[in-house]
Amino acid sequence: DSGVTQTPKHLITATGQRVTLRCSPRSGDLSVYWYQQSLDQGLQFLIQYYNGEERAKGNILERFSAQQFPDLHSELNLSSLELGDSALYFCASSGLAGGPGNEQFFGPGTRLTVL
Amino acid sequence: AQTVTQSQPEMSVQEAETVTLSCTYDTSESDYYLFWYKQPPSRQMILVIRQEAYKQQNATENRFSVNFQKAAKSFSLKISDSQLGDAAMYFCAYRRRSNFGNEKLTFGTGTRLTIIP
Numbered sequence: 001d002s003g004v005t006q007t008p009k010h011l012i013t014a015t016g017q018r019v020t021l022r023c024s025p026r027s028g029d030l031s032v033y034w035y036q037q038s039l040d041q042g043l044q045f046l047i048q049y050y051n052g053e054e055r056a057k058g059n060i061l062e063r064f065s066a067q068q069f070p071d072l073h074s075e076l077n078l079s080s081l082e083l084g085d086s087a088l089y090f091c092a093s094s095g096l097a098g099g100p101g102n103e104q105f106f107g108p109g110t111r112l113t114v115l
Numbered sequence: 116a117q118t119v120t121q122s123q124p125e126m127s128v129q130e131a132e133t134v135t136l137s138c139t140y141d142t143s144e145s146d147y148y149l150f151w152y153k154q155p156p157s158r159q160m161i162l163v164i165r166q167e168a169y170k171q172q173n174a175t176e177n178r179f180s181v182n183f184q185k186a187a188k189s190f191s192l193k194i195s196d197s198q199l200g201d202a203a204m205y206f207c208a209y210r211r212r213s214n215f216g217n218e219k220l221t222f223g224t225g226t227r228l229t230i231i232p
Contacts, residue, residue: 002159031217042119042206042222043160056219088158094217104220106160 003027004107006091012113018079021110025072025093031055032074033094033104034066038087049074078112086114117142119209121223128197129231135182136192136226138207146212149183149190150220154204163205166190168212194228202230 003026013019025032030051035043045058049068060066063081068074078085088111092104118141128134140149151163166174166183173181178195194201207223 033219035220042224043220045219045221048219058219090160092160092220103162103165104217109158111158 002105002107004091004093004105006089006107006110008110009108010111010113012115013081014115015081015083017081017114018077019081019112021076021078021089021091021112023074023076023091023093023107025074025091026105029093029095029105030072031094032068032072033092034060034074034076035090035092036087037090037109038084043090046076081114083114086112088112117144117147117209117211117221119207119221119223121207121226123226124224125227125229127229127231128194130197130199132197133193133195134197134228136194136205136207136228138190138192138223140188140190140207140209142188142209142211144211148210148212149181150208150210151179151181151192152206152208152222153201154206154225155200155202160206164192197230199230199232202228204228 005024007022033048034046037043046060047066048056063079066076088109090109091107094104120139147168149166153161153163164176180193182191204225206225208220211218
């Protein structure tokens with residue numbers, strides 16, 4: 001158990017809908033990252049938050065948005081869903097410094113299926 | 116931009132034998148970290164081993180070791196005495212070193228490792 005929790009585990013929805021994925025980082029971790037993994041592909045970085053502020057952005061679609069709340073949990077909002085958005089969405093968290101000891105710990109992921 | 120390439124989509128090895136998974140990367144940075152992650156059927160991402168670019172010594176974690184060739188930008192993973200539990204997708208990943216906080220991971224497309232009993 002990495003200490004990072006994600007809810008829900010599975011989500012099935014229809015095209016055009018909007019969903020919210022939730023992530024609670026490890027206790028004390030200030031950074032939260034979101035990654036997308038489609039069909040046995042590598043993980044693609046979406047966005048990073050640090051202590052409530054957006055810190056880095058990857059190839060995140062405009063239909064997607066995220067935020068990190070004062071209690072440090074984060075939510076990823078996906079709207080106007082398309083079939084191609086079906087994927088495994090991972091959240092990861094890490095501590096303050098960028099040194100070797102501050103690994104990113106991954107949650108179990110949310111499996112999104114868009115029908 | 117940094118890229119990570121894994122040219123072996125699938126590999127198989129006999130139980131108890133040794134297998135090497137390949138990874139190459141491209142970066143203009145001189146200070147960075149490289150990782151191997153394991154993703155079993157449960158889909159959990161598990162850190163296997165880490166290498167710091169400024170260290171010449173290759174990292175080792177029990178049966179897992181790396182061959183880090185900085186000039187060639189190559190980072191291979193060797194698994195010795197392969198076990199059935201090693202069957203998984205293996206991802207190579209890169210992270211830039213920063214003094215301003217942790218950075219994102221850039222992943223390769225993965226190698227699916229099958230262990231033959």
